[in-house]
Amino acid sequence: MTPVTSENLAVASQDQDALHTTAPGQLRVIKRNGELAAFDAKKISLAMRKAYIAVEGEGAEASSRMRDLVEQLTQQIVDAFVRRTPEGGTLHIEDIQDQVELALMRAGEQKVARAYVLYREEHARLRAAQQQGIAKPHPTITVTHLDGQRRPLDLGRIETLVQEACVGLERVSAKKIVDDSLKNLYDGVPVDGVATALMMTARTLVEKEPDYTFVTARLLLDNLRREALSFLKIADEATQQEMHAFYPQAFEAYVAKGIAFGQLDPRLAEFDLERLGAALNPEADNQFTYLGLQTLYDRYFLHHEDVRYELPQVMFMRVAMGLALNEDDREARAIEFYQLLSAFDYMASTPTLFNSGTVRSQLSSCYLTTVPDDLDAIYNAIHDNAMLSKWAGGLGNDWTPIRAMGSRIKGTNGKSQGVVPFLKVVNDTAVAVNQGGKRKGAVCAYLETWHLDIEEFLELRKNTGDDRRRTHDMNTANWVPDLFMQRVFEDKEWTLFSPNDVPDLHDLYGLAFKEAYEAYEAQAQAGEIKLFKRIKAADLWRKMLSMLFETGHPWITFKDPCNLRSPQQHVGVVHSSNLCTEITLNTSADEIAVCNLGSINLVRHINAQGELDVEKLQRSVKVAVRMLDNVIDINYYAVPQARNSNLKHRPVGLGIMGFQDALYKLGIAYASDAGVEFADRSMELVSYFAIEASSDLAAERGSYETYAGSLWSQGVLPIDSIERLVAERGEQFIEVDRSSTQDWVRLRAKVQQQGMRNSNVMAIAPTATISNICGVSQSIEPTYQNLFVKSNLSGEFTVINPYMVQDLKALDLWDEVMVNDIKYYDGSLQPIERIPEEIRQRYATAFEIEPKWLVDAASRRQKWIDQAQSLNLYIKGVSGKKLDVTYRMAWYRGLKTTYYLRALGATSVEKSTVDRGTLNAVSNQSAPQAPQETAPKAPVSAAPKGVDDFLKGHSAQRAPQAAELDELGCEACQ
Template sequence: MSTQLHADTAPPVTTHPLAERYSVIKRNNEQSPFEPDKIRVAVTQAFIATEGEHGQQSNRIREQVQRVVDAVIAVIQRRLPSGGAVHIEDIQDQVELSLMRLGEHAVARAYVLYRAEHAQQRAAGSEQTPFTPLLVTVSEGGSERQVPLDLSWFRGLIREACANLAGVDPEGIEREALKNLYQGVQQQDIVPAVIMTARACVEKEPAYSTVCARLLLEQLRAEALTFLDIAERASAGDMRSLYARVLPAFIHKGIELELLDERLADFDLKRLGQALQAERDLQFQFLGLQTLYDRYFIHAGQVRFELPQVFFMRIAMGLALNEDDREARAIEFYEVLSKFDYMASTPTLFNAGTRRPQLSSCYLTTVPDDLDGIYSAIRDNALLSKWAGGLGNDWSRVRALGAHIKGTNGQSQGIVPFLKVVNDTAVAVNQGGKRKGAVCAYLETWHLDVEEFLELRKNTGDDRRRAHDMNTAHWVPDLFMQRVFEDADWTLFSPSDVPDLHDLTGSAFQARYEAYERMTESGELTLFKRVSAKQLWRRMLSMLFETGHPWITFKDACNLRSPQQHAGVVHSSNLCTEITLNTSDDEIAVCNLGSVNLVQHLTAQGQLDTEKLRTTVRTAVRMLDNVIDINYYAVPQARNSNQRHRPVGLGLMGFQDALYKAGISYASEAGVDFADQTMEQISYFALEASSDLAAERGHYQSYPGSLWDQGILPIDSIRNLAAERGAQYLQQDTQARLDWAPLRDRISRQGMRNSNVMAIAPTATIANIIGVSASIEPTYQNLYVKSNLSGEFTVINPWLVQALKAEGVWDDVMVNDLKYFNGSVQQIDRVPDALKARFATSFELSPKWLVESASRRQKWLDQAQSLNLYIAEADGNKLDVTYRMAWLLGLKTTYYLRALGASGAEKSTVAQGELNAVQSGGPAPVPQACSIDDPDCEACQ
């Protein structure tokens, strides 16, 4: 770029407000304030070099220059939201990329040539900048001093983080990290700077996520060990001997600070400390460890003094408090947790071993039809939410708008005003800032307020009758679905006129409902509304498309297959639609959740390791059962219910990873068969474990009369549903591989320890912690940026990278193609067809495969599953077919109708001077959004 920009032709450089928050690291490690006008000068100069001096007078060019400046500022603010320093060459990289994205290829070329020319001058010595040795600011005794950077420590830190990881470049990390350090950098800012450097490489090599996690461990070790007066700094290798000292120091400090249960000091801490396996710290990915650091580790003020293996042992000890051989059981529990074979739910991880051990995940309540009961239910919501519980409220008993109120001789305002209060309570009580309070309101489809209920989440209309922060769900009886199929009428009632419908199911519900319809014809009931069932169904689907709510769940499938139908009625599901337990005025249903990591139970050849799975499941069920007796109950109705029925919810996660490891496509008969096979094994082992616990500890109180007591297992209960619904309305597979007769005999002799044993939760957070795909979810995208309370993280599918490496086609061009096509491989010619099928993403799958797989799992479950449905380019017909299929195939519940999220992979490059090489043909189309919500529910797990 030979044309020089003179003072009379360049825009003036002025001090910018961003200069107070951001600085630029020069090539000699010195810093200067960040001035966007300097970018404007350089880009204008590039245009002049291409189009001549007259170019700067063009409005188009001025607009393009401003777009480049704005784009660079946006990238810097996204990467460093709190301010910080950015290297001059990173800024130049972003200028180059912005010019290319704007189609200014000639100008970008001039800019590239300019950079190359000056790089050559620097290399030849004709443009030398004096280099200043890097000084680091350290704090000692309240004062600060500057010392030279300890390069030996710096290089050792990076090499330890990269040890035994293929595909990573420690020298490259060192070189790039040094560029991002500046004179006088604080000692505590060095490791975060190296982490930022390694993070930028994750998109090219997933192993860099592990590098970032190991670097974060260095920071965590320094923080915790200093606080515990053990050491100022320790390597990963040092922890093999130090962990035995850390555990007792942590326990005693936590008790001293009144953070931990004093009973933890009664354990043999020496024995438990020796059981800690320091090398398991190295299996974390960055997102997982950062999540633990930000939200789970015990802290004093802002200091985290709990290390990963101590964290797992603290949970294990908290769950073993009542065991006869506490140390042996704690070590057993620690093993499955620390090896990532099984993970407890978030409330258990938060609170096990603490002074207030609220360990349960989900609470289900039913709201009575009187003012005192309504506000008591809202108070219960607040107390349960305070201690990290997700809530499901049944509102079907509360009288509808216009119903008579005998006490005041007035008319009811219906459920909507009360739901506004519920909504605001969930916002106000946010679980101590650890995560958002969350509640779901359920309403039966015959309720006269159902049409207003449909619109609660709309962004238009009277905001006094909207609830934007809570979740909603339909509780749909089979009779309604039958009338949809038959295109018949449907009648809406106030529950004050038809109170018994709330507790009736199947044919009993149908008989009574039809009797009430006849009463409207005779004039005995005057408050009702007749609608077309099909039109109401279409409105339900339309609103689900528009707002993501209300979810659709099926009352009769939940009740007619419930093992506990002799002891009550299931009136709703929970926040995440996987729990199906009875509720009443005296009982708030409670469920305790945990999930098996399925991919950990496959052999290297992709076969299910049934012996390992049985061992893990038995330990997991014991841990879940222990929760019931140790748990802190915020309200007495929850204690009553949990102690009487002892339900637990064992689920799974990593299903998609397991498919990858087995070489199976989600959208295939083999994938459906895999779902069936794995769930049958988990179900068998879970029921066996609960029965054996009953032999050891006694069966749960309400066991007599249950389906278990009658010899009816979940697979057998499908017959109950078929008998009530009619064979033409149930198309659920009932085949089995295992011999279930011996287990039936065992249960008949021993009973069951738990009324309910299995439920598949979303596992959004705990799957992040251990680095696997959430729950039963298909892959969202093969490359994207995930945002949560811990920040933004580049997520790339490591199984895809591994497969493409095996094909010899994993390179920078492939990375950029994945960015360009929004994480899809379908339009990339170099990807073999077999891999395109195997690595199809969620919106590239037909929803029928999601429903088929869920149906196969549902036959083995005594509760339900959180099933998100992905429908690309959704329209009314697709939604109608999908949700009718869900009902016909025997699903109990559905969860979010998923939309493609707004976040995408940042189209940048780490290597200097390189631009994205993208394949022609344009990016994959982005489906229309079906939901305005982020469906990563963290309230259950």
């Protein structure tokens, strides 16, 4: 029997709307569209014959029984109509179809009648769906829309959406997504449920094919478009192709709405919105990963009453317009800025993305303060923290001037409780003022290593002890003088003082610090200073490393290289770094240092030939520096000291991200001489172009106010300032590569002739969130794992290394077994012996790379940077000796700062393939141990006694698990 389908019934009916032309008694038929037509009995016969054929097969055509029965039934139907209207009249098409069904049932032809009924119902749904604009309705599933009405599921639109989402992605299947999604739908599903089913289906496929993350993002875009376009009254929904027409309309409506809501700067309406709308590139939406787009939706898009009415390209244009407000040709500059952002060649920092173009344009990332030793000043500083944090600024506080516990308070003749109680207030303020609800408030307290409260400061993040003297939510960092490190190397004693007894130490560094410090030690020895403590430098170093391992804090940062290499040492002192340890700017009671951040996406500057595109990099850096300089004049300053400092010195911090991705595209392992060399050469180019761009801006706009007397004015560039550090520290305590490839002689002359627009130009921030947006590796970080689940405020996301998958596919090694193997080994390739050694080395993860390589690469970058870099250190099989060697090496290689320590205990559980049949292609061995690190050439002693003893009690520290992983970098900067 031929299957009963809508197709063959449609053939059988020959369009039931045409069941007429001529009829006895001049009967006429009212069609569904209201038109009148003549009745034609032959159409009834034809319809019934085709219905029989549809049910019984083509053989029914030759059946005399069928022909006779059809003639008989047709005549019965005609007679019934004639009896009803003997003088002629009108019939509705539905009446005729009712009589056909009734005649078939009376004749006992239930199967044919039932098929005819089903066809009529399906055809009725089809007509209703077509009236609603649904070209291909699902036969059984309806969708509940926001107005509460149910409409047929539009299969045609779903297929179009999914096919659009797969455009340009050869390794994905639109059909699989549609088919699998339909299995998870039910009749009456909410409209959002359809979108969710499509996205969830695509998400589950990411671990097998990374390109599905782009598919998922593009499906998410459908939700975003529906929400924004309907709110802006442009359209109820739109496909990607339709956005070419809708984006310009949405952009103009968005600007009007944003200004009306009091969210957007009214000056945006003064732009040529038609010109800017025409410049929007809808295709740029297709480059988002799912994590990147979801992050934008959750935290960046402007919203009104919980409705996001900002779309991705609109957001980038809003940011670009905000940065171009003061430009002469605002539209041209806005388009230039937009193109850089939307292409992911460069990304502005999170505060700039949050606030550019809004009524409160707080665009800066970092604020550094010095807290004076005065009660009013202390609480003013805490108030400043709150105001700066409110508008998404990350904070670094220098607390070294605060007198130590036990020191005399002249006003009350009492004794101080030291710095710790105030830090508890700072901690709670950061929790209370959570950056407008967009993310956690974040602050880092810095204290110099000679401060008498340093030992208690080291314990602030412990989970034991008096909780009133603990700060569980804030970050802490040691501000370490070179003299202390030298005494650790030489195993000498160290003296702790209260700042009110040694007030000038706070502002001294290098040999001047050494001379003053030794003089104070002599005074203490002679009894002239009463409040002090002498300890072995190695014992304090041991405690610093122990607390760093146990609590992750305080971070270790180095005072002298930050100051000796600072271009601005003629007008102040660097007293601390910032929240993420990449900013090194002067602070004082009158100046709160401000830095404005953005990052070049390095992998976007690797061309198709697998080479660094130098010309493109130069163009990107030039535009980026201009954007950063514009921030300074447009920026909203929550406190006057920040405005004073920023307008006077105009510092910016251009960094990089996607470094690991760039290495993958170049086919270079991170842990290799070639990787270190690429770190050197790529940063040299960024440095060269950034300095030149700032100098060219000075020729156009004028130098910054305090340029005269700076290292820039003396022709001393960052690469040259290394010599000053060597001279003060001594050759025996530093080893830094000083090779170069660019024409630095020319650039020195140019800087001295034209000046500099910015006191500081470079800093490498963590880029935690903006890297997610761009879908690349964070900052200068190695890959955490090749396959893991990333957790952040936007949810959990499967992250897989697409470069690894591509290389394994090329070797015909990518299959279900490989996926399971990599998941079993927590994203590591090292235990999987069927993978070639070269590939395993290329895709070694953060804990599989010896920290030596991280430090070496950072040292090569640091020589080109006038500020610092956020450098996380990953140490597997942690031991006292390894910690000691790593941090001594960081200092010895000339680094200014270090950031988080990520440590895996020496006895972390290792996995093998015993009794696991699914891993039959993998050798039954545990993961190999990482190779031993190469010790620096400086005289490095064994780990201070006691560190290993401490670590033995903690050797089973659990590694960060994949599903638990949050942002490894702090979001406050980027």
